Amino acid sequence: MTSLIHDLVHVTVRRVAVGDMDNNVYLITAKESGAQVLIDAADDLPAIQSLLAEGAADAAAPAKLALVATTHQHWDHVRALEGLVAATGARTAAGRQDVSGIPVPVDVVLDHGDVGRFEGFNLTAVHLRGHTPGSIAYVLKDDGGPHLIFSGDSLFPGGVGNTQKDPDRFELLMGDVVERLFDVYPDDAVVHPGHGAPTTLGAERPHLDEWRARGW
Known part of the structure; x- marks a missing residue:
């Protein structure tokens, strides 16, 4: 089974599912x-090192891991971070409000709207408060392809991320997801969550009122 999920004009995107929480x-x-x-x-x-090697084969020049970007501080999203940084020397990035929960020093502290510029693509940071205080979605747009939204645990097929039944946190996350994703990006934008299968904003948009009414 191939790890390749997008073969775009300037970039490839690959994925592997790891750990007991998929x-x-x-x-x-x-x-x-x-x-x-x-x-x-x-x-x-x-598995991550194998993924890096597979990605390296997509490039005309020697590959270099420029950044390890973390969507949020929860332990299941950072278990290999220390080892990967030690093995590669790569820089790290995370949302400002989650930095204290990241197990390695964070080189790039992200706020809403920050743009990371790399040789061949840009990534836009979208701050989505509620699942954690500093959760970040990363948005990629390559020529001719749809927007790709790497949403962490803030947006999934069927709803927003877990806010532990806290109505204030839910309203915050729901508001950010609507105002910063659904109101900004088109229906063909592909959402790649932190667990499970992808979806599109268009597939989820008709259900926003339902999510808000149920409170999760």
Whole structure:
């Protein structure tokens, strides 16, 4: 089964599911420069290293892991982060309000709307409060392809992320997801969550009122 999920003009995107919680690890590789960004070093360092090697084969130049971007501080999304940083020397990024919960020093502290510029692609940080205080979705747009939203645990097929039945946290997350994703990006934008299968904003948009009414 191939790890390749998108073969776009300038980049490839690969995915592997790891660990006992079926966490998704995503890898973006620039075809020309070999620059790579890995999203969520969740678990299973050997599997992540295999993913990096598969991505490297997509590039015309020697690949280099430019950044490990974490969607949020929860333990199941960072179990391999320390080992990966030690093995590669890659820089790290996370949302400002989650930095204290990340098990390695964070080199790039992200706020809403920050743009990471790499050799061959850009990534936009979208702050989605509620699942954790500093959860970040990363948005990629390549020529001719749809927007890709790496949503962590803030947005899934069928609803927003877990807010522990706290109505204030739910309203915060629901508001951010609507205002910062559904109101900004088109229906063909593909949502790649932290666990499980992808969806699109168009598939989920008709259910927003239902989610709000049920409170989760």
